[in-house]
Amino acid sequence: LPEPLQLTKVSVQFVAGNDPAQSWTLDTPVEQRPLLQPNTTHLFEFHICPRPEHAGGEIHATSITLHIGQSTSKVYITLMWDVQSVSSVGFCVSNLGRKAAKLPVELPKRIKVLPKPPKLAVVCDDGFAVLIGEKYLYRVTVENLENAPISKLKLKVFESANSRCQHGIKFGYNIEQCDGAALSLELDSLMPNCKATSVFYITMEKTVDNVSMHMQVGPCLLSVITYEVTLNVENMDMSCNCTLDRTVSFSSIMPFVVESYMCTTMGQRVNELVVKEDVLLWMHVRGVSVPTLICSCTLHLCDKVHMNNPIDYQTFDNAVIDSDTSLSEICSVRPVGATTEPVSIAHATFCWKRWNETSSSEMISTSFSLCNVNIVSCPVIVSCVVPSFGVMYRPFVVKYTIENTTEKTVQLEATFESSERFMFSGMKKDLLKLTRLSKLEIILNVLPLIDGFSTLPRLQLLSSSEAVTSSLKQYSQRNVPLTILITPKDSTVSSSQDSKIALQDAENYCSVQMVCAYGCFVNATVSFQPKKTSH
Structure with a gap:
């Protein structure tokens, strides 16, 4: 205008x-x-x-x-x-x-108009590990950072529907019932600068390297805090529903790693067992990053294997292991029946719990299947008893036991190979006839000629059947020692009081099954006395 x-x-x-x-x-x-x-x-x-x-x-x-x-x-x-x-x-x-x-x-x-949630702080663990089989206690703390109270606080936990695969995550309000796919917890109203803590349990059925709480992308777990805040606007009470997402990553791991293998009494690993041949079952338990208390371990053998000394057998108990420690268990077993395919030799049941307060106080039972092996039959099994050591120019006795494991009579040709390190007297070559399930002993008197580790006279068994001969060469003498330690004539071998290793003279026999498995002279002291010379 x-x-x-x-x-x-x-x-x-x-x-x-x-x-x-x-x-x-x-x-x-x-x-x-x-x-x-x-x-x-x-x-x-x-x-x-x-x-x-x-x-x-x-x-x-x-x-x-x-x-x-x-x-x-x-x-x-x-x-x-x-x-x-x-x-x-x-x-x-x-x-x-x-x-x-x-x-x-x-x-x-x-x-x-976009919602603006009031200020809240969420405190919870991140980067933790859930052990398979346990009920992990998880805490979430929510703090009100506003100057006004917040009411109707609710915590929702569930596995995201956008996960690429299901990880078997279960939730629960308590230890007895931890099998839900989701849960919802009502929290108390929060006054200004106050906190509220909620706890729930998590259990996993399989190992996952990285699981996230609130995973809308990838395999995840969604942890959403939904709350309603009451404000006073222009003398009117207005309420606003808001959602706060919190992403937390964790993993699920086994409580420990169990490894097992079979070996002969000589310490040689084998993938096949022979009926009526004693073998050693080794079991190694290796800890993980989470300390674990193993209360007991029970070994259950399959029906094709028996334990040699079940009464004296004891497992470790009340042992705490972590990533820096491990446990080993060994027992002597004997196969009693052959199989047509590999079988699990045993399974071990562990009773354990996490070694801190973040897990349930109850003990957890977890079973591990041990090594799979074939069990075969061999018509003849040979065992041998030798001294722990020998002394040069001092004779000792070697006793061989040949056992027929079949229901038929077996005819064999037995030959002992000559050796430059020994002189021996006894049978050198003969025809043997073993009736069903019978045993035959062969005794050699051996004179060592050279000190050091020496190869013992080798027993060879031959049969008119090529198949039987091949089986004998492969399986019959796996528990027969090949070498023996020969000390000089003017030396003494003494054992410490702690070792309890019986070092005897040539005429005394010493079972080789456990002592000679790795040449066990760890606690023995060998001293050499120089000869006195006259001028």
Whole structure:
């Protein structure tokens, strides 16, 4: 206009969504009554503060009203742009009637209102490990960082539906029932700067290298904290539902690693066992990063194998292992029946628990299947008894026992190979006839000629059947020692009191089954006496 224009007030009406009842009006402050000069533009700013109930929706302006002149004047004009008629303007002159004119006016666009959750702090473990079979106790602490109380706090835990595969994760409120795919926990209302702690149990059925709490991408576990906050806005109580996501990564591992293998009494690893041949079952238990208390271990053999000394057999108990420690167990067994395919020789049942308070106090029972082997039959098994050591030029006795393991008579040709290190007397070559399930002993008197580790006279067994001969060469003498330690004539061998190794003279026999497995002279002392020479 060519003349100055006095603006008394500018009003903008807003509405939330499409509900007219959810509308309100913002006016310019009373002190802002600008005098709009000709050919000038004045900017009015309106600060919009969405209410909590508007979260998730949209707000938009429905009308703009301009009040021109004083309300006490004779002429008072009100201009209003309505969203229903965007391009029209209506004005009213006091007592002069109402007229309308078309003006190009564009109202503000819709505004999206996003929820702004109050400040909460979530404290929980990250990077922990859940042992397979245990019920892991997990704690979540929520702290209110606002100056107002927060009510209706709820903790939800479940496995994400977006996981690429299911990991067998189960949750529970207590130890007795930990088999749910999800759980929901109600927490107490939080006063300002206060904390609330919730606990639940996690159990895993298989090992997973990396599991995440709140995994919407990849294999994961979703931990969502949903809470409702009550605020006071314009003397009205408004509530706002908000969700806080927290991602936590963890892994599931075995409580320990069990390795096993079979070996002969000479210490040689084997993948095949022979009926009626004594073998050693070795079991190694290796700890992991989480300390574990092993209370007991029970060994269950299959029906094809018997334990040689079941009464004297004892396992380790009340042992704590971690990544820096391991346990070993050994027992002597004897196969009693052949198999047509590999079988699990035994399974070991461990009773254990985590060595701290983050797990359930109850003991956990876990079984491990031990090594798979074939059990074959050999018509003849040879065992041998030799001294622990020999002395040069002092004879000793070697006793061989040949056992027929079949129900038929077996005829064999037995030959002892000659050796440059020994002289021996006794049978050198003969034809042997063993009736069903019978045993035959062969005794040699051996005279060592050279000191050091020497190869014993080797027994060869031949049969008229090539198949039997091949079986004898492969299986019959796996527990027969090949070498013996020969000391010089003027030396003494003494054992420490702790070793308890019976070092006897040549005429005394010493079982080779356990002592000679690795040449066990660890605790023995060997001294050499130099000869006195006369000048």
